[in-house]
Amino acid sequence: MQDCDVANPALATHKVRMARRASFQPQTDPKAPPRACAAPGCVAAGEFRAPKDRALREYLWFCLEHVRQYNAGWDFYRGMGAADIETSIRSDTGWQRPTWPLGRLGGVRLDADQMADPLGILRDTGRHEKRRAPPRHEAPPELRAALGLLDLEWPLDPATLKSRYKELAKRYHPDANGGDRSDEEKLKDINRAYSLLRQRVGRAESAAQHAAHAG
Numbered sequence: 088m089q090d091c092d093v094a095n096p097a098l099a100t101h102k103v104r105m106a107r108r109a110s111f112q113p114q115t116d117p118k119a120p121p122r123a124c125a126a127p128g129c130v131a132a133g134e135f136r137a138p139k140d141r142a143l144r145e146y147l148w149f150c151l152e153h154v155r156q157y158n159a160g161w162d163f164y165r166g167m168g169a170a171d172i173e174t175s176i177r178s179d180t181g182w183q184r185p186t187w188p189l190g191r192l193g194g195v196r197l198d199a200d201q202m203a204d205p206l207g208i209l210r211d212t213g214r215h216e217k218r219r220a221p222p223r224h225e226a227p228p229e230l231r232a233a234l235g236l237l238d239l240e241w242p243l244d245p246a247t248l249k250s251r252y253k254e255l256a257k258r259y260h261p262d263a264n265g266g267d268r269s270d271e272e273k274l275k276d277i278n279r280a281y282s283l284l285r286q287r288v289g290r291a292e293s294a295a296q297h298a299a300h301a302g
Contacts, residue, residue: 124150125148133149134150136148137149137158138161141163225241242291256277256278259273
């Protein structure tokens with residue numbers, strides 16, 4: 088190459104393949120009016136076309152002798168930088184078609200649970216992380232309102248529940264607000280929510296301890 092010297096074996100192979108695309112058979116319509124060869128001073132018929140530029144949308148027409156000369160000096164990558172050449176070669180590898188990362192088809196993600204990977208090729212990817220992620224525990228329906236009121240998540244341990252209750256009780260207690268009783272109903276709701284959750288958390292903890300001793 089003249090404008091960009093790139094030591095890339097794939098580039099040389101690619102240029103050879105590009106050169107082989109040309110077929111030295113007349114490419115004109117027999118019924119079309121004859122074209123003159125585009126080479127200056129040549130009076131022969133222009134029966135063979137060659138690309139005018141890299142866009143490959145416009146062509147020049149030559150006689151056989153001059154199309155061979157033109158193609159011998161043709162350089163598709165002339166004027167391109169190394170990065171542009173590499174991008175063009177990679178694009179040709181996929182026939183200029185769009186490609187997507189593994190696990191997508193045109194932007195549609197595949198469900199990791201539907202992908203079999205017996206060899207563990209995707210072991211270190213997010214797909215296996217998704218499979219190894221612990222299941223999310225949904226709170227029982229009858230406890231969701233109480234959890235929401237205390238701004239807590241399920242599962243819940245007694246220490247977290249007690250700490251949160253003390254914080255809210257102190258915040259809304261009239262003694263902490265100069266005797267203001269406007270939040271008295273809020274405090275009653277907090278007390279009811281705490282009582283319900285304490286009972287359920289206590290039963291769950293007892294059941295877990297019993298199961299541990301039985302095991």
